[in-house]
Amino acid sequence: MIALEPYLDLIISVVYVVGIVLFLSLFALFATWLERKVAGHIQDRLGPMETGGWHGWLQPIADAIKLLIKEDIIPAAADKKLFKLAPYLVFIGSLAGFAVLPFAANLIGSDLNIGVYYVIAVTSLVVIGILMAGWASNNKWSMYGAMRSAAQMISYEIPVALSLLIPVMMAGTMSMVEIVDNQAGGFWNWYVFRTMPFSLIAFVIYFWASLAEVNRAPFDLPEAESELVAGYFTEYSGIRWAMFFLAEYGDMFVVSAIAATVFLGGWYAPFPFLDIIPGPIWFIGKTAFLVFVQMWLRWTLPRLRVDQLMYVCWKIFLPFSFANLLLVGLWVVLKG
Amino acid sequence: MNATYKYFRDIYLGVTTVSLGMWITFRHFFMPTITVQYPREKLIYPPRARTELRNAIESCNGCLQCARACPVEIIHIETAKAQDEDNAGNMPDGKPRKLLVLTFDVEMSKCVHCGLCVEVCPTESMHWNNEHEHVTFTREELMRHWATYPPEEVRRLQERDEILKAEKAKQAAEAAAKKAAAGDQPAPKPVSKPAADGAEKPAQPSAAAATPAIEKPAKPESGDGTDSPQKENGKEKA
Numbered sequence: 001m002i003a004l005e006p007y008l009d010l011i012i013s014v015v016y017v018v019g020i021v022l023f024l025s026l027f028a029l030f031a032t033w034l035e036r037k038v039a040g041h042i043q044d045r046l047g048p049m050e051t052g053g054w055h056g057w058l059q060p061i062a063d064a065i066k067l068l069i070k071e072d073i074i075p076a077a078a079d080k081k082l083f084k085l086a087p088y089l090v091f092i093g094s095l096a097g098f099a100v101l102p103f104a105a106n107l108i109g110s111d112l113n114i115g116v117y118y119v120i121a122v123t124s125l126v127v128i129g130i131l132m133a134g135w136a137s138n139n140k141w142s143m144y145g146a147m148r149s150a151a152q153m154i155s156y157e158i159p160v161a162l163s164l165l166i167p168v169m170m171a172g173t174m175s176m177v178e179i180v181d182n183q184a185g186g187f188w189n190w191y192v193f194r195t196m197p198f199s200l201i202a203f204v205i206y207f208w209a210s211l212a213e214v215n216r217a218p219f220d221l222p223e224a225e226s227e228l229v230a231g232y233f234t235e236y237s238g239i240r241w242a243m244f245f246l247a248e249y250g251d252m253f254v255v256s257a258i259a260a261t262v263f264l265g266g267w268y269a270p271f272p273f274l275d276i277i278p279g280p281i282w283f284i285g286k287t288a289f290l291v292f293v294q295m296w297l298r299w300t301l302p303r304l305r306v307d308q309l310m311y312v313c314w315k316i317f318l319p320f321s322f323a324n325l326l327l328v329g330l331w332v333v334l335k336g
Numbered sequence: 337m338n339a340t341y342k343y344f345r346d347i348y349l350g351v352t353t354v355s356l357g358m359w360i361t362f363r364h365f366f367m368p369t370i371t372v373q374y375p376r377e378k379l380i381y382p383p384r385a386r387t388e389l390r391n392a393i394e395s396c397n398g399c400l401q402c403a404r405a406c407p408v409e410i411i412h413i414e415t416a417k418a419q420d421e422d423n424a425g426n427m428p429d430g431k432p433r434k435l436l437v438l439t440f441d442v443e444m445s446k447c448v449h450c451g452l453c454v455e456v457c458p459t460e461s462m463h464w465n466n467e468h469e470h471v472t473f474t475r476e477e478l479m480r481h482w483a484t485y486p487p488e489e490v491r492r493l494q495e496r497d498e499i500l501k502a503e504k505a506k507q508a509a510e511a512a513a514k515k516a517a518a519g520d521q522p523a524p525k526p527v528s529k530p531a532a533d534g535a536e537k538p539a540q541p542s543a544a545a546a547t548p549a550i551e552k553p554a555k556p557e558s559g560d561g562t563d564s565p566q567k568e569n570g571k572e573k574a
Contacts, residue, residue: 044367046373297358300360
């Protein structure tokens with residue numbers, strides 16, 4: 001028998017990564033179904049009802065199979081290497097965020113001491129993939145979409161980072177696990193309610209800016225189908241398109257999970273006596289609720305104009321974030 | 337000051353209108369949906385919805401008005417006069433049936449759903465039946481046959497009708513001849529009548545009965561006029 005011990009860490013890592021990829025795929029399947037259901041019911045329709053019998057629950061499987069067996073078209077004028085590489089880069093950027101998501105106290109890829117910083121850094125990788133896709137497609141719609149996406153994501157990184165700094169300041173650490181541990185013992189200890197109203201404002205700003213980060217409505221300018229066909233993935237089809245889609249839903253999960261972690265108490269139950277329910281269920285439940293709110297917003301609000309998008313970011317979110325940061329800093333200094 | 341006021345007002349309006357919009361969509365989330373799961377649930381259409389034609393043959397008096405109103409000429413009707421031996425019974429309004437409707441065929445595949453036949457029907461036997469799925473594998477299946485007479489019975493009744501008509505024409509000719517002999521009535525009048533006018537005659541038995549005897553000689557022509565569509569119908573039926 002070979003000695004497994006030197007490789008134990010590696011094996012555990014591989015198993016965890018495979019598990020996360022599986023979880024991400026399952027979540028994306030569920031989220032596409034949920035999205036269509038939410039859209040349907042908000043518009044007084046039913047959404048998918050046929051596939052699989054009960055409320056069309058097999059519809060995402062059918063869609064996935066359809067996407068897998070579709071022809072993979074690469075435009076003749078495209079930059080083929082970059083064109084092929086881009087969807088994987090986008091997907092990796094989204095998947096890398098999962099590494100520091102604390103599903104439970106000991107169910108976390110890597111409890112980095114710079115967890116929050118890592119997430120902010122690694123999700124920016126998505127911008128490179130999107131720019132690459134837009135450029136390599138050699139298509140004006142793709143290019144417009146990619147440029148918009150880059151402008152939007154880089155702008156909104158700032159309010160996102162400033163809002164995430166508030167719980168970091170209050171916890172005094174960037175480690176995800178420690179931030180969550182500081183919120184133990186009931187919902188009144190969650191950071192969203194700790195320094196009212198500053199952290200609540202920070203939470204709202206984070207949530208809205210994260211919508212722009214993941215290109216969701218009302219900030220879905222990069223893929224505005226009424227103007228840009230499909231934005232940066234106009235030329236993609238089949239499995240490559242599915243990678244973009246997977247990345248989008250993965251990003252939705254990541255930003256919602258971070259909100260749940262740093263503002264909503266992570267794996268802790270809202271009341272201490274509910275802690276008998278396992279942590280991952282609370283964590284995924286809170287995240288799924290925020291994902292639902294994202295969908296709810298998408299089917300409520302119209303798309304913003306580019307100038308409105310920039311106005312909201314630079315003139316509203318940014319000053320409020322700075323004021324928030326100063327006031328919470330003062331609070332922490334005076335209290336500590 | 338004004339710009340500051342506008343800035344905060346914009347933020348206030350942004351927050352409140354987004355909340356209002358979300359409240360509205362949240363309410364819609366729990367409203368009953370208006371979708372009908374079509375093949376399993378079906379809507380009942382308003383009575384005048386132009387769905388598929390149906391003729392309630394027991395109340396059809398064979399007046400041919402629908403066939404004449406039809407802009408695409410897809411309604412084919414053959415009638416024969418009811419005799420005592422037929423026990424034709426009464427119409428729904430209580431009056432005795434004067435015409436037997438031997439065939440009543442509609443080519444639904446060519447119907448333009450204009451509704452004129454339904455509008456003109458004096459007995460309201462032609463109506464929309466609230467079904468819209470005329471889907472078949474062949475065009476022939478879209479042919480609607482509502483008359484209940486078997487083909488041999490149709491042939492027998494038509495022959496009987498011919499014989500009776502011929503007899504009547506003979507009597508009328510004799511009567512006319514008598515009248516002509518008595519007075520100086522001009523004979524060419526019925527001859528100049530167009531054949532199309534004659535073709536309508538079997539459709540209006542009461543009118544035909546009321547017409548003066550002089551027009552009767554035109555009848556044999558009318559028989560020829562209605563014969564050809566009858567033969568066509570027979571073929572389509574076969």
